[in-house]
Amino acid sequence: MAHIAFFILPAAGHVNPTLSVARELVARGHRVSYALSENYAERVLATGAEFVPYPMDQDRFLATMVPQQDSAAYTDQQEFVNMMKWMLELTRQTLPGFEAHFEDARPDVFVCDPSSFWSGHILAAKWGVPVIRSTPTYVANEHWSLHPPVDTAEEQQEDPETGELFGVIAELLAEHGVDKSIGAFADEVHSGPALVYLPRAFQYAGDTFGEEVGFVGPCTSANSFHGAWEAPATGRPLALISLGTLYNKQPAFFRACVEAFADLAWDVVIAHAGGVDPAELGEVPEHVRVHDFVPQGEVLRHATLMINHGGTSTVLQAVSEGVPVICVPQMAELHATATRVEQLGVGAKILRKDISPELIRETVLAVAGDGKVRDAVARLRHEIESAGGPAAAADAIERLVVPVPAGA
Structure with a gap:
């Protein structure tokens, strides 16, 4: 039995696809833990997983993490800076408690949402535990990205506010023994094995992604949170x-x-x-x-x-x-x-x-x-x-579990 820990952005569109995966892992005999804001307790516990809550200001989350521009492109640098500040603050707030909670039963695999804060990624790097990304939307590579390319330092002088923020993130990584530059850490957050809750045919440039990116489909059909509903008997559309x-x-x-x-x-x-x-x-x-x-x-x-x-x-x-x-x-x-x-x-x-x-x-x-x-x-x-749905997602997670040597 492996221990799988989910660190997911606390938004329904990000959480809901993972619940069927957790349910499948529990059915296979694995221990599953979720680090999530308190309002998701009922949904998580219904899967058979353990719930590791943290407090969160929901109004601030909505104001900071939900883009407000009705635009077909990400263009607001200040929105990005505000989001990074919030992610850093929540990481610093939650990391000590998560480390204490998981210290005596370290996960064998972390399932981390790249859009969420970094506590799971830092613990995984600190303990040498594999990570698989969990994303309900598009992934990026050199062939396609929803975000515009970041200019190099030679092309554009670094924004002072962003530079200061990156310095604090570097200090946080050093505090926890993560010997990586900010760039290398960010690359790890957004690369490597992945669960993508789309079919490959729906992903932009889907045929350019390798096999480590698992396009497992939406994984939401088994979820129901809002009671019963009776269809009209009219026969109309x-x-x-x-x-x-x-x-x-x-x-x-x-x-x-x-x-x-x-x-x-x-x-x-x-x-x-x-x-x-x-x-x-x-x-x-x-x-x-x-x-x-x-x-x-x-x-x-x-x-x-x-x-x-x-x-x-x-x-x-x-x-x-x-x-x-x-x-x-x-x-x-x-x-x-x-x-x-x-x-x-x-x-x-x-x-x-x-x-x-x-x-x-x-x-x-x-x-x-x-x-x-x-x-x-x-x-x-x-x-x-x-x-493949939840079964394919669970298979991908299980492939990352390092087998215990015989006699260990």
């Missing part, structure tokens, strides 16, 4: 509308959706994740049902189409149920997914600035009635099913 949990405070968008479907013979499920007061939506027709949350997988099994924010896990969960998608992206990563949806023909993209009831209605009817879209969804669904 069904649309599910959700902007996830981070970009959901948009009453104007949801009102436009209500208006778009008001005169259509469809059933509609709106899940706003607490982002709006239902009173802000005005008069809602009987065939449009408004919820805080719904069991997304269950609704998708009955859906004809989904409108969402372009979250990669959400898009792929829909396609894995045979459902085309219309994406309304909110920031760079979501724009990349919405564009990929268009490129692969599994749905459409609407920019937030263009939202209107008329455009929503027109796009819904076009996507739902297009046989080429249905064929493309079927092809990508097959790619998802072939990716």
